[in-house]
Amino acid sequence: MAVVRTGRRRAAPGLATVVALVFAAALCSLLLAPHAVADAPPIPGSPLDAYDKQVPYDVGAHKLARLAALIAYVLMVATVVLGVVLRLRFMQRAVNRATFYGAHTTLALSAMIFGGIHGLTFVYQPVWQIGWTRLAVPFTGGVQRVPVGLGILGVELAVAVACSVWLQRRLGYHRWLRVHQLAYVSFGLIWLHIFLVHPEPRHLNLVSVGIAAGAGTILLAFLIRALPSRSRLRRRAFPGGTGVVE
Numbered sequence: 001m002a003v004v005r006t007g008r009r010r011a012a013p014g015l016a017t018v019v020a021l022v023f024a025a026a027l028c029s030l031l032l033a034p035h036a037v038a039d040a041p042p043i044p045g046s047p048l049d050a051y052d053k054q055v056p057y058d059v060g061a062h063k064l065a066r067l068a069a070l071i072a073y074v075l076m077v078a079t080v081v082l083g084v085v086l087r088l089r090f091m092q093r094a095v096n097r098a099t100f101y102g103a104h105t106t107l108a109l110s111a112m113i114f115g116g117i118h119g120l121t122f123v124y125q126p127v128w129q130i131g132w133t134r135l136a137v138p139f140t141g142g143v144q145r146v147p148v149g150l151g152i153l154g155v156e157l158a159v160a161v162a163c164s165v166w167l168q169r170r171l172g173y174h175r176w177l178r179v180h181q182l183a184y185v186s187f188g189l190i191w192l193h194i195f196l197v198h199p200e201p202r203h204l205n206l207v208s209v210g211i212a213a214g215a216g217t218i219l220l221a222f223l224i225r226a227l228p229s230r231s232r233l234r235r236r237a238f239p240g241g242t243g244v245v246e
């Protein structure tokens, strides 16, 4: 139902606080993570695990998986940042909105393609025990069921967020935007996947610093997006609007 609101109302900072706390907790666990113990069991899905299980390990597929994952992560961060830029109408005078729109969708499609390639490589890595069905349906078993399932769910949610564009007219712009905002959840799931599936991002190295920098960028973009008052957002995002919100 349409409601006319006249007074200024600040957006509740609750969600932003929760996201900030989760991020701080993850950062603490990164710093306090125990270092690898020499006699610890091999990381499930690693070359050592394949050796123990007497199954072949394809180093080429592993390198492809890693490269595709890194590219997909960078593209995903850029997609979300440009989404926030689009939403908040930043730099509108300097850059045409259509240019930002084109860049946002191109980056989104590229991120999903590289995310898909990353997942596909595991079909060719026997130690992961992933077939086409397990690749399509999250949490259906294989090695590291939950961390892998989070990654599959995250990519599928990103695909759904992108495909929702076709429903824009049917849903109406504001309702579509609510669906589109699931992009933040999608990034959160993918980040959890990265954090849980391998110990590398939990130790201090170049990759973990890059992953933390990406997550920090998204957190900052999210906070900038979440913290301004609704009235300011409405004024900037819907110039000439009537003040009527759904």
Ligand code: HEM
Binding pocket: 079, 080, 081, 082, 083, 084, 086, 087, 088, 101, 104, 105, 106, 108, 109, 158, 159, 161, 162, 163, 165, 177, 180, 181, 183, 184, 186, 187, 225
């Ligand atoms: C390829 C199809 C996509 C199209 C056509 C599209 C289009 C848009 C548009 C037009 C906006 C600005 C909304 C506004 O100004 O009111 C936006 C915002 C946004 N997009 Fe996309 N997008 C696509 C895919 C994605 C994907 C795959 C992601 C990430 C998983 C994503 C993340 C975002 C985010 C985070 C925002 C800001 C939403 C907000 O905070 O309200 N987009 N998108």
